[in-house]
Amino acid sequence: MKQTSKHIIKVSNLSIGYTSKKNVSTIASNLNINLSSGNMVCLLGKNGIGKSTLLRTLTKVQPALSGEIFINNIKLEVLANNELAKIVSLVLTERLPDSSLTVFELVALGRQPFTNWIGYLTNEDMEIIQSAFEKTNTKHLMNSKCYELSDGQLQKVLIARALAQNTPIIVLDEPTAHLDLHHTINTFSLLKNLASEFNKTIIISTHEANLAMQLADELWLMSPSKFISGKTDDLIAENELNQLFDSKLISFNKTLKQFTITDSKLF
Numbered sequence: 001m002k003q004t005s006k007h008i009i010k011v012s013n014l015s016i017g018y019t020s021k022k023n024v025s026t027i028a029s030n031l032n033i034n035l036s037s038g039n040m041v042c043l044l045g046k047n048g049i050g051k052s053t054l055l056r057t058l059t060k061v062q063p064a065l066s067g068e069i070f071i072n073n074i075k076l077e078v079l080a081n082n083e084l085a086k087i088v089s090l091v092l093t094e095r096l097p098d099s100s101l102t103v104f105e106l107v108a109l110g111r112q113p114f115t116n117w118i119g120y121l122t123n124e125d126m127e128i129i130q131s132a133f134e135k136t137n138t139k140h141l142m143n144s145k146c147y148e149l150s151d152g153q154l155q156k157v158l159i160a161r162a163l164a165q166n167t168p169i170i171v172l173d174e175p176t177a178h179l180d181l182h183h184t185i186n187t188f189s190l191l192k193n194l195a196s197e198f199n200k201t202i203i204i205s206t207h208e209a210n211l212a213m214q215l216a217d218e219l220w221l222m223s224p225s226k227f228i229s230g231k232t233d234d235l236i237a238e239n240e241l242n243q244l245f246d247s248k249l250i251s252f253n254k255t256l257k258q259f260t261i262t263d264s265k266l267f
C-alpha cells in the first residue's frame with residue numbers, strides 16, 4: 001500500500017513488544033514518527049526501555065504489535081526483504097562469529113542485495129566498495145582478517161559494509177558501545193557527515209546523551225511515560241529532556257545543552 005509523504009520514515013500509533021504462546025508483552029506504545037531524509041537521529045532512553053526493540057521493529061527483524069510503519073512511502077509489511085535491503089542497512093554491535101573472511105570480503109557482502117546469484121561484482125560495485133573504504137578511512141584494513149580487528153576498527157568496517165550496501169537509511173544499534181572517547185567522537189562525526197554531506201538518514205541508538213545533544217538533528221526519546229520524536233532544539237525548548245532520567249540524579253541543563261549531576265552534595 002502506498003502513501004505519499006515527504007517523510008522517509010513515517011510511524012503511526014505503533015506498539016512494539018514480544019508475543020509468546022501465552023501472552024503479549026508490550027514494551028512501548030503510541031509511537032509516532034515523521035522523519036525527513038538527510039537527518040541524523042539519536043534514540044535515547046535508559047537500559048531496557050526498548051531502543052533495540054524499536055530498531056528491530058523498524059527494520060522488520062521483528063513484527064510490530066500494532067500500528068503502521070512506512071519506509072520511503074511503502075508500508076513495511078509489504079516490502080520484500082530484498083527490497084528493504086536496498087533501502088535500509090542495519091549495523092549491530094555484536095562481534096561477528098569467528099570466520100576467516102577478510103575485511104574486503106565482509107564489506108563486499110554489503111553489495112549482496114544488488115549482485116546476481118553468484119555474487120559477481122561489477123565495476124560499479126567495486127567503485128561503491130572503494131568509496132565505502134575511503135569514507136570510513138579503513139582502506140588499510142582491507143586485507144586483514146575480521147577476527148584480527150579491534151572493536152573500534154570492526155565498528156568502522158561494519159559502517160563501511162552499510163555504506164557498500166548504499167542505502168538511503170542506515171540504522172545503528174549502539175555503534176560506540178565498546179569505544180573510547182576518541183573513537184566514539186570519530187564515529188559520531190563520520191555518521192553526522194554521512195547525513196549532512198551525502199543525505200543519508202542515520203538512526204543511532206546510544207547512551208552518549210551529551211554527544212547526541214551536540215550532534216543529532218532529531219531525537220527520539222523513550223521513557224516509561226511516553227515516546228517523543230522531534231528536532232533537538234525544539235525538544236530542548238519544550239523541556240522534554242528532563243523526563244529521560246531520574247531527576248533526583250540527573251538533570252538537563254538547558255544553557256549548557258548537557259545532562260549534569262543534579263546534586264553534587266550527594267557524593
Ligand SMILES: Nc1ncnc2c1ncn2[C@@H]1O[C@H](COP(=O)(O)OP(=O)(O)OP(=O)(O)O)[C@@H](O)[C@H]1O
Pocket residue numbers: 018025027045046047048049050051052053054
Ligand atoms: N526476545 C525477547 N523476548 C521478550 N522480551 C524481550 C526480548 N528481548 C528484549 N526483551 C525485553 O524488552 C525490553 C526492552 O529491551 P531492549 O533490548 O529493546 O532495550 P534497550 O533500550 O535497547 O536496552 P539497552 O540500553 O540495555 O540495550 C526489556 O525489558 C527486555 O527484557
